[in-house]
Amino acid sequence: MILKESKGKESNWHSFARFVMKRPVVMALAATILLIIGMIPVGDMRLAIPESDSLPTSYESRTAFEKYKETFAEKDKTIVYIIASSDKDMVDSLEKLENVINDIQSDSLVSEVDSIFSATQMSADELIAVSNIPELESQLAPAFERLTNKNEALLQVKLNAKNSSAEAKDWVREWEKKKTDLILKIGGESKFHQEIFDEIFNKLPYSLAFILISTYIVLFIAFRSVLIPLKAILMNVVSLGCTFGIIVWLFQEGHLRFHASDIALMIPVFAFSIVFGLSMDYEVFLISRIYEIYLETGNNNKATLEGLISTSKIITSAAAIMIVITGAFGFTGIIPVQQMGVTIALAIFIDATIVRMVLVPSLMKLLGDINWWSPFHKKRRIKQYG
Numbered sequence: 001m002i003l004k005e006s007k008g009k010e011s012n013w014h015s016f017a018r019f020v021m022k023r024p025v026v027m028a029l030a031a032t033i034l035l036i037i038g039m040i041p042v043g044d045m046r047l048a049i050p051e052s053d054s055l056p057t058s059y060e061s062r063t064a065f066e067k068y069k070e071t072f073a074e075k076d077k078t079i080v081y082i083i084a085s086s087d088k089d090m091v092d093s094l095e096k097l098e099n100v101i102n103d104i105q106s107d108s109l110v111s112e113v114d115s116i117f118s119a120t121q122m123s124a125d126e127l128i129a130v131s132n133i134p135e136l137e138s139q140l141a142p143a144f145e146r147l148t149n150k151n152e153a154l155l156q157v158k159l160n161a162k163n164s165s166a167e168a169k170d171w172v173r174e175w176e177k178k179k180t181d182l183i184l185k186i187g188g189e190s191k192f193h194q195e196i197f198d199e200i201f202n203k204l205p206y207s208l209a210f211i212l213i214s215t216y217i218v219l220f221i222a223f224r225s226v227l228i229p230l231k232a233i234l235m236n237v238v239s240l241g242c243t244f245g246i247i248v249w250l251f252q253e254g255h256l257r258f259h260a261s262d263i264a265l266m267i268p269v270f271a272f273s274i275v276f277g278l279s280m281d282y283e284v285f286l287i288s289r290i291y292e293i294y295l296e297t298g299n300n301n302k303a304t305l306e307g308l309i310s311t312s313k314i315i316t317s318a319a320a321i322m323i324v325i326t327g328a329f330g331f332t333g334i335i336p337v338q339q340m341g342v343t344i345a346l347a348i349f350i351d352a353t354i355v356r357m358v359l360v361p362s363l364m365k366l367l368g369d370i371n372w373w374s375p376f377h378k379k380r381r382i383k384q385y386g
Helices: 012-022 024-044 060-071 090-105 116-120 124-130 134-147 166-177 189-223 227-252 266-297 300-331 335-372
Strands: 078-085 110-114 152-159 183-187
Touching: 012 024, 012 300, 012 335, 024 227, 024 335, 078 090, 078 166, 078 189, 090 110, 090 116, 090 124, 090 152, 110 116, 116 124, 116 134, 124 134, 134 152, 152 166, 166 183, 166 189, 183 189, 189 227, 189 266, 227 266, 227 335, 266 300, 266 335, 300 335
Parallel strands: none
Antiparallel strands: 078 152, 078 183, 110 152
C-alpha cells in the first residue's frame, strides 16, 4: 500500500526526504565531493602483518621484545633461513654449496651469509681435504652437526632490509624461483610475510569478481533492472574507498590521538566482506520499497520519495545498532582490533547516511525511468508526480 502524505505536520524523515528530492543535483554533488575527499589518503595505505607494536606499551611482551631489538638486534636488518638440499650427502656437495653461497653473497641486498664455511673459516676444497683426516674431522664435527644434516645444509642470510619491507619480500620471491646447483627452501619472517601477501593479492581479483558478478546477478533478478545493480555496487565501492581513506588518515597518520601504525593486512579483507554485505542489505531495504511503489504507480519520483521516507528510519536504526556494537571495539588497546571496530563502524555510518540517504535517492531522481530499464521488460507508462 502506498504511503499517503500526512495532512498534519510532516515528520523529520518526510522533510528530509523532500529536501533531498528537491535538490538532487546539489545533494549528489555534495555527497560525491565528501566521498572523494575521504578517499584521497587511500592511495598511501600501507598494509602490514601486526607485530609487537600492535600491543599497548604497558604490555610486558612488547616491552621485552622492543628491548631485545634495541639491545641485540641489528636495526633495519632481517635474517632469511635457507635449507639447501642435494641428491648426495652434503660433504660430497660442498663445492655446489659454495657456488650457491657465492651467488647469494654477490646480491647487493645481502650483507652476510652464515654457513658451514663461515663457521669453520674454510673453503669447500679445504673441508673436503680435512674430512679425510680423522683428527681434524672430529674437531669440525660440532659445526657440521649444527649446520648440516645428511644431504641438507642451513644458510642464514642477513639482508639489509626490514623483514616486512618490499625489498625483503621481493628478494625471497626472486630466490625461490632461481635455478641453482642445489634445491633451496626459503623460510623466515620475510618469507612468511611474502607468502601471506602473495596469497591474498593473487586471489583477490577472483574473489572480487565472484562477489561483484554474483551480487549483480542477484540484484538484477530481484529488480529487473540493468542500472540498479550496477549503481548499488558502485555506491558500495565508493563508500568503502572513503572509509579506508579516513582509516589511513586516523591510524596510519596518527590523528585524533590514535596510535600511528600501518593498517593490519586483514582489515581491508574482513571489512570489505562484512561491510559490503551489510551495505547491500541497506540497499535492498531501500530499493525494494522503491520498486514496490514504482510497480504500482509507474512513477519513479514518487516511488523514490516514498521509499526513502518509509525506509530511512529502519536503515538508520539498524545502522546505529551495528555502529554501537562494532564501534565498541575501538576502545580496546589492541590496535588491529581497534582498527577493525572503527573501520566497520565508520563504513556503516558513511553508507547509511551519505550514500544510502543522500547519494542513492539523488541519483534515482536524476536518472528517472532509466533506473528501471531492462531489455527484457516492456516499457512502463510513467505518471507525473508533483
